[in-house]
Amino acid sequence: MNIRLTLRILGALLLFLSAALLLPIPFSLYYNDGALPALLLASGVTLAVGLALFYFCRSQRELSLRDGFAIVTFGWVIYSLFGALPFIFSGAIPSSLDACFETMSGFTTTGATILVQVESLPKSLLLWRALTHWLGGMGIIVMSLAILPMLGVGGMQLFRAEVPGPTADRLKPRIQDTAKLLWGVYVLLTSAEVVLLMFGGMSFFDALCHAFATLATGGFSTRNASVGAYNSAYIDGVITLFMFLAGVNFSLHYQALRGRLGEFWRNEEFRVYLGVTLFATLAVMWFNHGTVYSSLFDNLRYSSFQVSSILTTTGFGTADYELWPVASQYLLVFLMFIGGCAGSTGGGIKVARMLLLFKHAHVQLFRLIHPRAVRLVKLGTMPVNHDVMQSILGFFALYMGIFVFASFLMAASGQDLVTAGTSVIATLGNIGPGLGMVGPTDHYGHVAPFGKGVLIVCMLLGRLELFTVLVLIFPTFWRK
């Protein structure tokens, strides 16, 4: 471990955060919402700590790959701590734990909120809340497509195997270039959604906040009733579409913008993701038909929105799915485990991993009938590297293990079985709403402090693909 250099880089990240904390200031001035001192103070404190770390921690030694785990994990942690300052300083969220929960939920693009009355927050803090999503989403895209693969954590390996064509056409491997290209796509899609939402009658402020939350698959809304408050089929449709797009591998969007639209279809993960979206929408419509929606249009509108929102792990709501038939609810819970595509801002286990798990199990069955046949697991046309497959299988076992252990801790803290289980999957999968006491019309404010701590850890673990956080608890990790 090169602790000094790691601290220096974390300091640099804080400098960036202190600048980001100034972005809501124009809104604070425009709406005169009284949050200006809190924002300035938060930015100042973050700047001071950032500068101190950046200038006092220097090192001649190179950064090792191992430091990468610490930088990514602690980067998300300090962002959640310092990003919570405006909420604390302004008194908008009096409890520090609650404020950290809200910011961790923001930066991990989870969207689980402790707020009962979202609308009573100062406008500039609502924007900051949405901005934590958007910045978190940016971080995730770069992390999953450029940083984690260097550390050997699944994602890019799959992605590399999947993107066809000669080497020169591949996304440039260096972090900076990758970041610029993908952020360009990210900004473009966000801008497009802002414009389309404003066409639907949303104010610029609301459109901006909702676009930030959509592209990051976050889910924080500026309204108590989430997207349902606008009661507009057009707005529902636009957000459904952009949630779906946000759940797609961003490198495919980049390819599409370069005119290679065929890449979407050539990508097996995308095909499966599309198939799951369509199948789940139709299945939920089947169960909802006649029981909750009599009109086909309403059924399509609400079912497709909720399915996209849960599958992409966004967590926006336009309907209370706890009033839907149990089979529909069950499907949504299952979708919570799947999540978006690798290389998207979506959370969950990811479509590619689920697909490869299924293929691995299929190969095991096939081998029983044909013991001497050699059959490799492929994604698209490329065989999946053996180490990557082992890592995915380990990931799945760990994911289920953490789900079980954290749900137990929630049950021990006094939650009922459904609330305990779905609050964990809703945070571990970075979704937001679950069922029971944390359903789509509820919030997380009532969860006991111990439970909030558990869920904060779940959000971090889920967002950073488990391994990135868990390696830090190995004693050998810290040895020289």
Add this chain to the structure above:
Amino acid sequence: MNIRLTLRILGALLLFLSAALLLPIPFSLYYNDGALPALLLASGVTLAVGLALFYFCRSQRELSLRDGFAIVTFGWVIYSLFGALPFIFSGAIPSSLDACFETMSGFTTTGATILVQVESLPKSLLLWRALTHWLGGMGIIVMSLAILPMLGVGGMQLFRAEVPGPTADRLKPRIQDTAKLLWGVYVLLTSAEVVLLMFGGMSFFDALCHAFATLATGGFSTRNASVGAYNSAYIDGVITLFMFLAGVNFSLHYQALRGRLGEFWRNEEFRVYLGVTLFATLAVMWFNHGTVYSSLFDNLRYSSFQVSSILTTTGFGTADYELWPVASQYLLVFLMFIGGCAGSTGGGIKVARMLLLFKHAHVQLFRLIHPRAVRLVKLGTMPVNHDVMQSILGFFALYMGIFVFASFLMAASGQDLVTAGTSVIATLGNIGPGLGMVGPTDHYGHVAPFGKGVLIVCMLLGRLELFTVLVLIFPTFWRK
């Protein structure tokens, strides 16, 4: 496929069943319960079909390993069909589907019952019901320790790696010898339990039925209130002990009877199984203390019984754990997934598989910090064969996939989320009681016919380690 020879062997199995159907007759005569004609008719029909298959289906060709899958799977199916005849013929269970559910539940040692009033059944049919458990348990021991390993389905490979000592000391590999040795252990343990239960004041009949159900980790009782009806701490203790023993790899019992008691401790799976039992008992006692039980003795008595009953997948009850704190219930649900040791009569995923999944995930984490280090997954002191590990990982993915899919079907048939999920795990794990509408004081009689069908398939899949049944749905399996 050698279909003719497969049918011939199934015929031979039916001949054995027709003889087994005569065993309850002395009890029918002694209690004069009126079930004699039904038993004779059932035995006669089974004999006739068995003879027809045995004599008319001959083949010169050898049995292939592939036929083994069909024989094991259809063996369990025809036993459940023909074993249901006494219930149908006597009118004790009027619905054929219900009767098949009950017999499948018996032969798979699940113990889920559709009966509302168990005590109103004729005595001889109660004995037959317990006997289905016991015969099923016998079948499972041989299947898991001798037949499945030949077919390449996990279990024996692990077991072989685990039992230490020179080759000559190993259990003789041939099915017949293995069967004789292990059945000897099985009969001995059953007899011991019968005697100990009779010391506690149970009638010979009740002691026999409960011993059959305990050693097979079945769970059918002769009383409506299950073991709780006897209200005896001594009986609870004896059954707790024998449930624990039934969840142990029977080859360890065999070694122990030969004086090698140290083998228990040298077996890593046993150590973990013991640890899980102790930890879960203490944890459940912790949560139950003061909330449901004020006396330490009562707490130990009821908590240890319920923990052993669920972990070993027996399903006997002495307390309504749905009245326990949610954390205790949650632990029980988690234990449902674990199950007993490989080579025991217990169901579930099995302790060894869970242990290896955990170790595999741990190795994946370790490799991130030490990319060039070679670290193998071991069970005890022996490294686990790569193919076996792949098979276990595939098994886990498949198990979770089937759990999710079957729970969805149950939810679609109108069950609530908790009932849908726990009815599936209670049958897939061959346990018996779940939570919600299928809790420890409930039964499965109210489940819709479609749901009963789903659960029957779950019992079969879980009992035959998934793969054995699933290979039959591959089209290539049936090709010459």
